[in-house]
Structures are given as structure tokens and as C-alpha cells.
Amino acid sequence: MTDRLKFALVAHDACKPALVDWATKHASLLEGVDIYATGTTGGKLQDSNPKLNIHRFKSGPLGGDQQIGALICEGKLDALIFFIDPLSPMPHDVDVKALTRLAIVYDLPMASSPATANFIVQALCNPPA
Structure with a gap:
């Protein structure tokens, strides 16, 4: 059993650079976190931050969103950081909605932008004494 x-x-395609940048800025905190990511996002995160412990799933449209959703349903995640591009049409929009709906149903902390992700990572990785 791990306490990590x-x-x-x-992240959506247009937001992948922002997520990589955000993770790089918070790498010292994220080194103590097990990270689960969809295919391409996980690869970009790993390339930019090789010290992070990243478990890559399939690409979102090929089932990666559902794999993340299963972890939510099983109570195996502490937070969902999902940088969503609100300005581009998403062919797999139903998958995105399902994933965010599960986070709400299971009361999982969820961030969809760098500002909210900052709050979550600070609260969970640096809890008050």
C-alpha cells in the first residue's frame, strides 16, 4: 500500500503545452505523486519531466478517458487535472462530458485550468499543519 x-x-490538443508548462512549474511537488495520463498527454509530460512517475493510458478518444473514468469510479484518484479547450469543437465531446460528470458524481477535486490546478496541487501536496 502506498501513501502517494x-x-x-x-489535456485537449490545444492545451497540452499549457499542461506540460504547468507540470514543469510544479515538478517538485508532482515528483511525489503517481500521475495517470492519456496517451499523447502522458508522452509529452514524460518527455518534459522525466522524473515524474507517469502511467500512460490509451489516447482519450481511443479509450483513455474511460480508463481514467474507471479509476474515478474505483476511488483510486485524489484529483483530476483536465485542461479543457473551450474554443475548439471536440469530436469525442461525449467522452469529455462523461469524465467530468464522474468527477462531480464521485466528488473528486477537478481543475480545468492552470489557476484551479494551482489550488488543488497546493492544497493536496502541501496540506496545512
Whole structure:
């Protein structure tokens, strides 16, 4: 059994650079977290931050969103960081809605932007004494 936090990190194509940048800025905190990411996002995170412990799932449209959703349903995540691009149409929008709905149903802390992700990582990785 591990006491490490478990975060899912996911990003739409246009937001992948922002998520990589955010993770790089918070790498010292995220090194103590088990990170679950969809395919391409996980690869970009790993390339930019090789010290992070990243478990890669399939690409979102190929089932990665559902794999993350299963972790939510099983109570195996502490947070979902999902940088969503609100300005681009998403062909797999139903998968995105299902994933965010599960986070709400299971009362999982969820961030969809760097500002909210900052609050979550600070609260969970640096809890008050």
C-alpha cells in the first residue's frame, strides 16, 4: 500500500503545452505523486519531466478517458487535472462530458485550468499543519 497521491492529468490538443508548462512549474511537488495520463498527454509530460512517475493510458478518444473514468469510479484518484479547450469543437465531446460528470458524481477535486490546478496541487501536496 502506498501513501502517494494519485492525480489524473489530461489535456485537449490545444492545451497540452499549457499542461506540460504547468507540470514543469510544479515538478517538485508532482515528483511525489503517481500521475495517470492519456496517451499523447502522458508522452509529452514524460518527455518534459522525466522524473515524474507517469502511467500512460490509451489516447482519450481511443479509450483513455474511460480508463481514467474507471479509476474515478474505483476511488483510486485524489484529483483530476483536465485542461479543457473551450474554443475548439471536440469530436469525442461525449467522452469529455462523461469524465467530468464522474468527477462531480464521485466528488473528486477537478481543475480545468492552470489557476484551479494551482489550488488543488497546493492544497493536496502541501496540506496545512
